[in-house]
Amino acid sequence: MKGKVFLGSLIVVVALGFVFSPCLKAGASETKAFTPKMGNVFVKEISGVKFILQDTVQNAPHNRELKLYVESLGKPLERIIISHSHPHHWVGLEMFYGAPVYATGEVIHEIREQGNQMLLGLKKRFGEKMIPYAKVVIPSFFIYAGEERIDGVLFHYIRPNPKIYGNVLWIEFPEQKTLIHHHLAYVGMHAPMPPIPPRIEMLKKLKGKGYQWIMPGHAMAMGPEFFDRAIEYYNATLRIVKESPDVKTAKEKLIKAYPKYGAVFLLDMMLPAFYKKR
Ligand SMILES: [Zn+2]
Ligand SMILES: [Zn+2]
Incomplete structure (x- = not known):
């Protein structure tokens, strides 16, 4: 029974900044085979949940490929979670227009206060061609420490000591015995x-x-x-x-x-x- 509930559930973690959780109820749709070539890619299926990690550098070519990859999964993009405010974890978010973006209050605050500066810094360092993004997308939904069930999958949000790790969000999937952490x-x-x-x-x-x-x-x-x-x-x-x-x-x-x-x-x-x- 458990397997059935989780079947088709999918968590995609990208550059460890994003967690995408496409909706289970969308029904079966075709998935074209598409394998990202950029960055490190790791795929692991545990108890009916597929975890995909694509660690990219978040410039335009990487982001475009990431978008194609997400589209190739054939499932709606239910949620994007920004783990922390380092710009390589959120630059290019505007490519996913319409998907709800979540973060903790501290991260939202940091992106709101320093996002423009960080985006300009990236443009200066890598050039307009690599970082062609016009705006900073500020996450609009709050995430709090604690548990939440999304589409049958239990998420446990952890905020470790900011004095050591900075304002980062870790996510534990207790039922899949999986952990996403940062720093x-x-x-x-x-x-x-x-x-x-x-x-x-x-x-x-x-x-x-x-x-x-x-x-x-x-x-x-x-x-x-x-x-x-x-x-x-x-x-x-x-x-x-x-x-x-x-x-x-x-x-x-x-x-x-x-x-x-x-x-x-x-x-x-x-x-x-x-x-x-x-
Ligand atoms: Zn970081
Ligand atoms: Zn990072």
Whole structure:
């Protein structure tokens, strides 16, 4: 019975900023085979709910492909959830005109206050061709911490400590034992986010919850091995920072220890924070 209720339900998570939950009641419609080529794509079906993660950089070519992908699913776009205000999680939202956009009050406030500035910054950095968007779409529906059932699927909205993670929304799907989180840890890319010790504590706590599928803000989605791999990277970072006199040495050692990890540029942005007080 449960399987029937969930059949056809679909959650699409894009660049981890968006969660699309197309309506189950729309009935069967044809789905043309269309596979996105841009970004990392992970698809996992658990208890009749299909989770699709497309981690893109949110420029126009990526967004256009994303839109085609969503359309190819042949289901109405029921809801877009913006997890936090970083612009690569919402730029281009106007392409999905008409879909209700949800966020927490803090995120709505941040986008309203700083959205124009962030959009201009992206245009300056990547050019009008890549970021051709004219306006900031401010989410118009509030999301609160707690549980909500949408189309038979239970969503549990979690707001972790903003002093550590910023104003982000995590979503747990208790019945599918799936977790979407942000600013906690990534596997497959360099992002040593300070402070590390409370993040390791959180990873250990979450590891005990028995999740089957974990979708972090970027990089790779994976099973429960996510936690050990993320903890290992963080421990390595702490060790390397301790034994390295400066950012440059620490960066070289981290790249050597994780040669396959992407987003090396983030090391230049994040490692200096570990040397500030020394
Ligand atoms: Zn972010
Ligand atoms: Zn992000």
